[in-house]
Amino acid sequence: MRRTMDIRIRKRLPALIASAFFLAGMFSCTRVRVEPPGLVETGIASWYGPGFHGQTTSNREIYDMYDLTAAHRALPFQTHVMVTNLDNNRSVMVRINDRGPFVKDRIIDLSYAAARMLDMIEPGTARVRIEVVPDLSPDPDSIRFSVQIGSFSVRKNAEETRKRLKRRYPDIYVTSYRTGSREYHRVRIKARDRDQALALARRLRDDGYPVLILEEW
Numbered sequence: 001m002r003r004t005m006d007i008r009i010r011k012r013l014p015a016l017i018a019s020a021f022f023l024a025g026m027f028s029c030t031r032v033r034v035e036p037p038g039l040v041e042t043g044i045a046s047w048y049g050p051g052f053h054g055q056t057t058s059n060r061e062i063y064d065m066y067d068l069t070a071a072h073r074a075l076p077f078q079t080h081v082m083v084t085n086l087d088n089n090r091s092v093m094v095r096i097n098d099r100g101p102f103v104k105d106r107i108i109d110l111s112y113a114a115a116r117m118l119d120m121i122e123p124g125t126a127r128v129r130i131e132v133v134p135d136l137s138p139d140p141d142s143i144r145f146s147v148q149i150g151s152f153s154v155r156k157n158a159e160e161t162r163k164r165l166k167r168r169y170p171d172i173y174v175t176s177y178r179t180g181s182r183e184y185h186r187v188r189i190k191a192r193d194r195d196q197a198l199a200l201a202r203r204l205r206d207d208g209y210p211v212l213i214l215e216e217w
Helices: 112-117 155-165 194-206
Strands: 016-019 039-048 069-071 080-085 091-098 106-111 125-132 144-152 172-179 182-191 212-216
Touching: 039 080, 039 112, 080 106, 091 106, 091 112, 106 112, 106 125, 144 155, 144 194, 155 172, 155 182, 182 194, 194 212
Parallel strands: 039 106, 069 091
Antiparallel strands: 016 212, 039 125, 069 106, 080 091, 080 125, 144 182, 144 212, 172 182
């Protein structure tokens, strides 16, 4: 019988999450094959903690090593997964809010809190099974992708960037966002899926643009 864990599930599903991928991770992102009934992967988990505590995660949250979160290379942000340590059958539910791990043969990077609940702090790694919890996770088919290439406080500058790139990228557009007394105008390009978003990001990066891949649902 699985040991019951005392978990805190944050039901924060913001409409838009900016995914600032590290380039090494962005272009090595792999497709996950989902097997019924919700089994995603079996492999090696690692954990990360003090060295990253307080830093910004890939979905722009502040990493809290005492929260039940994890980094995964491909699952959508806000996906909740049940992680089971196959060596001791301990389980914990975590929320995906970061990208990684970028070490070969590892499939998930757990927060310190999650790793402690799986009793894997001392060894550092463990064999685990990952299962998506559908009721608490976004539907992958409903996610819309885009690539942001600039954010401007002056709309004229944003429009000039859009016009300059319109011929190469017909789906480019400008969207505005107000925070407090300031308004920002963001230049973005629509993508039909993650693969196209990655391809667009690669081209724009090679042209010298700082890029963000965005997930919206």
